[in-house]
Amino acid sequence: MKTNNYIEKSENAILHTYNRYQIVLEKGEGVYLYDVDGKKYLDFAAGIAVNCLGYGHPTYTKALQEQAKKLTHISNLYYNTPMMEAGEKVKKASGMEKVFFTNSGAEAIEGALKAAKKYAFCRDGHAGHSVIAMNHSFHGRTVGALSVTGNAHYREAFEPLMGGVKFADFNDLDSVKAQLDPSVCAIITETVQGEGGIYPASQEFLEGLRQLCDEHDILLILDEIQCGMGRTGDYFAWQGYNVKPDIMTCAKALGGGVPVGAFVLGAKAAAHSLEPGDHGTTYGGNPLACAAVRAVLDIYEQEKIVEHVRELTPYLEKRLDELIQEYPCVKTRRGKGFMQGLVIDGRPVGEVVNRALENNLLVISAGTDVLRLVPPLIIEKQHIDEMIEKLKDSLN
Numbered sequence: 217m218k219t220n221n222y223i224e225k226s227e228n229a230i231l232h233t234y235n236r237y238q239i240v241l242e243k244g245e246g247v248y249l250y251d252v253d254g255k256k257y258l259d260f261a262a263g264i265a266v267n268c269l270g271y272g273h274p275t276y277t278k279a280l281q282e283q284a285k286k287l288t289h290i291s292n293l294y295y296n297t298p299m300m301e302a303g304e305k306v307k308k309a310s311g312m313e314k315v316f317f318t319n320s321g322a323e324a325i326e327g328a329l330k331a332a333k334k335y336a337f338c339r340d341g342h343a344g345h346s347v348i349a350m351n352h353s354f355h356g357r358t359v360g361a362l363s364v365t366g367n368a369h370y371r372e373a374f375e376p377l378m379g380g381v382k383f384a385d386f387n388d389l390d391s392v393k394a395q396l397d398p399s400v401c402a403i404i405t406e407t408v409q410g411e412g413g414i415y416p417a418s419q420e421f422l423e424g425l426r427q428l429c430d431e432h433d434i435l436l437i438l439d440e441i442q443c444g445m446g447r448t449g450d451y452f453a454w455q456g457y458n459v460k461p462d463i464m465t466c467a468k469a470l471g472g473g474v475p476v477g478a479f480v481l482g483a484k485a486a487a488h489s490l491e492p493g494d495h496g497t498t499y500g501g502n503p504l505a506c507a508a509v510r511a512v513l514d515i516y517e518q519e520k521i522v523e524h525v526r527e528l529t530p531y532l533e534k535r536l537d538e539l540i541q542e543y544p545c546v547k548t549r550r551g552k553g554f555m556q557g558l559v560i561d562g563r564p565v566g567e568v569v570n571r572a573l574e575n576n577l578l579v580i581s582a583g584t585d586v587l588r589l590v591p592p593l594i595i596e597k598q599h600i601d602e603m604i605e606k607l608k609d610s611l612n
């Protein structure tokens with residue numbers, strides 16, 4: 217057993233900010249992971265909705281190897297071709313106007329907030345604008361991103377955070393209207409709430425937000441960090457609602473496992489917000505990260521990944537709905553595409569996650585009572601069947 221030894225050494229060196237599952241993962245292949253003791257796991261967590269292409273995808277791996285041989289970093293003082301091509305591909309997939317690459321999701325949120333504040337500053341000639349965010353949202357752990365995260369427990373010790381944030385209820389347009397005043401420069405929400413428990417926005421809510429923003433010249437920021445990049449069966453979840461944001465944030469699956477995020481601006485926000493000197497990053501969008509983005513989007517096109525999610529979703533949903541019939545502790549299902557949550561009743565969801573781990577299945581939780589399934593987007597029917605069997609063993 218190498219596992220215990222490695223865990224002890226890790227806890228010695230690494231700041232204990234996570235209560236990690238007691239396994240040490242070493243390598244992956246397709247949709248399977250292997251730990252240091254050789255145990256094999258079916259992965260329905262994908263590194264928290266990141267590893268969209270699973271593990272060891274040959275085209276992706278080759279693209280990274282080739283870029284690593286050429287250049288990994290040059291700073292943003294010079295141009296590089298992977299960034300140009302990755303930017304073009306994100307533009308094409310989103311139909312939006314301009315891309316700023318970051319190193320993480322939280323940094324994409326920071327940039328989106330700054331762009332919205334700058335837009336209002338240009339319009340009004342003064343600062344002091346506020347933002348409406350949603351209860352039970354999650355936007356990241358940096359100070360700005362935490363300020364718009366609707367989870368008091370994550371925020372408490374770090375107050376005061378960024379000022380001027382007001383919270384409304386997700387999927388409740390009236391609660392948003394109640395927070396509206398002339399200081400508001402942006403409304404920020406996930407299109408599908410992830411950490412908060414897998415809640416898709418309702419059609420009326422998103423359409424209502426779009427209308428409010430248009431009426432008051434407020435920017436709509438949609439956080440697609442978890443639900444974007446094909447996971448819901450569209451490149452970006454908002455495309456399924458036909459409600460276009462002014463700013464979109466992206467990360468997680470964007471680089472297929474290489475740390476990279478982006479905030480993407482529509483024409484209006486791109487033309488009237490951040491200018492040279494307003495924002496920057498040393499690493500953001502470096503050639504290695506952008507080669508990953510470029511490869512991911514190339515593979516999406518070649519292998520029709522988004523269509524695959526769309527085709528297989530009814531089968532995944534059907535198998536999950538059968539569980540609800542069979543197991544009283546599985547109350548309901550929520551989600552879209554390959555972003556699914558099962559509401560667990562009468563036993564702690566953490567216990568189910570741990571039982572699944574013992575049964576060689578990686579799943580995660582969301583909120584207090586939701587079992588979250590966010591598999592690599594390359595899963596096939598047989599993996600869904602295998603997941604269901606393992607989950608049944610874990611629920612018994």
Ligand SMILES: *Cc1c(COP(=O)(O)O)cnc(C)c1O
Pocket residue numbers: 320321322323325354355356357406410411439440441442443467468
């Ligand atoms: C994960 C996540 C973030 C934060 O991304 P990091 O890369 O961890 O900083 C922000 N928003 C949503 C919706 C997320 O799921």
